[in-house]
Amino acid sequence: MTVPRSHPRYLSLMTRDKLVEGFLKGLAAPQGLIAHGRGEAFDYLLGEETCPEAREAIAAAAYRLLTAQSPVVSVNGNVATLCPEEISQLCNLLSCPAEVNLFHRSEERVRLIAAELRKSGCERVTGEHPDSMIPGLDHSRALASGDGMMGADVALVPLEDGDRCEALKAMGKFVITIDLNPLSRTARKADISIIDNITRALPELREGIALLKGLGEEGLKEAEEAFEDYDNERVLAQLLDRMTRKYLSNPTQD
Ligand code: PTJ
Numbered sequence: 001m002t003v004p005r006s007h008p009r010y011l012s013l014m015t016r017d018k019l020v021e022g023f024l025k026g027l028a029a030p031q032g033l034i035a036h037g038r039g040e041a042f043d044y045l046l047g048e049e050t051c052p053e054a055r056e057a058i059a060a061a062a063y064r065l066l067t068a069q070s071p072v073v074s075v076n077g078n079v080a081t082l083c084p085e086e087i088s089q090l091c092n093l094l095s096c097p098a099e100v101n102l103f104h105r106s107e108e109r110v111r112l113i114a115a116e117l118r119k120s121g122c123e124r125v126t127g128e129h130p131d132s133m134i135p136g137l138d139h140s141r142a143l144a145s146g147d148g149m150m151g152a153d154v155a156l157v158p159l160e161d162g163d164r165c166e167a168l169k170a171m172g173k174f175v176i177t178i179d180l181n182p183l184s185r186t187a188r189k190a191d192i193s194i195i196d197n198i199t200r201a202l203p204e205l206r207e208g209i210a211l212l213k214g215l216g217e218e219g220l221k222e223a224e225e226a227f228e229d230y231d232n233e234r235v236l237a238q239l240l241d242r243m244t245r246k247y248l249s250n251p252t253q254d
Contacts, residue, residue, distance in 0.1 A: 012040065012048070015082065015199060022081025026112050029104040032078040035159065042180040043197050045243045050204060053239040054196040060227040061156070061176045061192045062208030067220065068154035068174070071096040075127075076103065079158050079198060080113040086202035088122035090156075093209055099148035100127030103161060105140035136167045158198050160186045178202075182236050182243070193232055195239050 003013045019036050022028040050058075065071050073091050075098050080087070091098045100113045114125045126148030134142045134149070141164045144150045155168055158178035162185025168175050169189060177190040178201045187193040194201050212223055 012043075019078065019081055022077065025081075026109060027116060028077040028081045029102070029109070031104055032076075032081070035078060039159075039180040039197070042182070042195075042243075045246065046180070046195070047246050048197070050196050050200050051239065051242055053235050053242065054194055054201065055204070057192050057194040057230075057232075057235055058196075058201060058204050058208055059223075060230040061194060062205055062212055063220075063223040063227045064154050064174060064176060064192065065094055065156060065205075066209050066212050067224075068094075068096075068152075070152045071154045071156065072126075072148050072152035073098045074101045074149065074155060074157040074160070075099065075113060075117065076101060076159060077109060077113065080116050082199055083202050084116050084120040084122075086199075086206065088117055088120040090202060090206050090209070092121065092123050093206060093213075095124075096152075097124040097126040097145075097148045098122050099145055100125065101141055101143070101149070101164075103139065103141050105143070134164065134167050134171065136170060137164060142167075157186070157190075158201075160190075162186045162189060165189045182239055187236065188233075191232060192230060193236060195236070 003010055007013065019028055019033060023030060023033060071094050073087060073096060075087055087098055098117050100110050102109060110128055114128050117125050126145040130143035131146050132144045132150045134144050141161060149155060152173060154174045156176045157165060160177050165175055165186040166189050175190045176192045177186050178194045178196060178198045179187045180195060180197060181187060182195045187195065212219060
């Protein structure tokens with residue numbers, strides 16, 4: 001079926017189609033379709049737009065990623081399906097690897113996702129031949145690469161599982177997530193939680209990094225003052241408040 005552009009839920013329906021296509025191509029796990037549905041429910045409560053709290057988190061994340069020694073971006077099936085180009089552009093801008101890391105891991109899916117990232121222009125892809133284990137995890141998400149996640153000081157882990165987020169923190173890493181659910185364990189445990197749809201957050205994050213890069217030393221100093229003491233809990237509390245009020249004041253959303 002062709003969805004007309006005039007449909008009030010055009011974007012949402014096209015994103016669903018993209019995910020189904022990703023599943024049929026072998027990139028996304030079947031469980032990824034369910035995870036997307038949960039994300040959609042929270043996006044609905046946000047009015048399907050990037051809110052000021054997400055913008056604040058994106059700006060802080062841009063600063064942390066740009067000033068990291070060895071950043072890394074973790075990629076699962078949903079992320080590779082929804083935004084391979086954005087991930088690749090972000091990694092190239094940061095000169096950092098995109099590491100394939102799957103919960104429902106199969107070697108075939110790892111291979112397909114790595115190929116998709118390379119096709120999208122990603123210059124460094126890790127995760128195909130993991131040589132290390134993240135301590136404290138007893139499932140596939142523990143697998144990590146010495147030249148990617150293991151050596152990273154700042155990790156961007158979008159659509160992440162709470163236990164890996166905690167395990168990465170326990171290793172001393174600074175963890176940034178993108179997750180539409182502000183109540184998820186990942187969102188609550190990460191250092192910076194961008195509560196937004198990954199499809200909207202990634203372009204903003206890339207622009208934020210490019211902007212900071214252009215500001216030079218002086219601009220970075222100002223950013224350091226603004227973001228050094230970023231308080232994830234405060235931002236999440238403000239966002240939850242906004243979510244509740246927004247929904248109550250607009251109960252006739254489609
Ligand atoms: O590809 P794999 O095998 O690694 O599996 C990936 C999934 C996503 C299936 C797996 O990690 C999983 O089960 O994840 P969760 O815990 O169900 O979902 C992770 C979080 O992502 C949830 O809190 C969702 O609300 C959120 N989420 C889903 N879609 C989006 C999203 N956040 C931002 N943007 C989205 N589009």
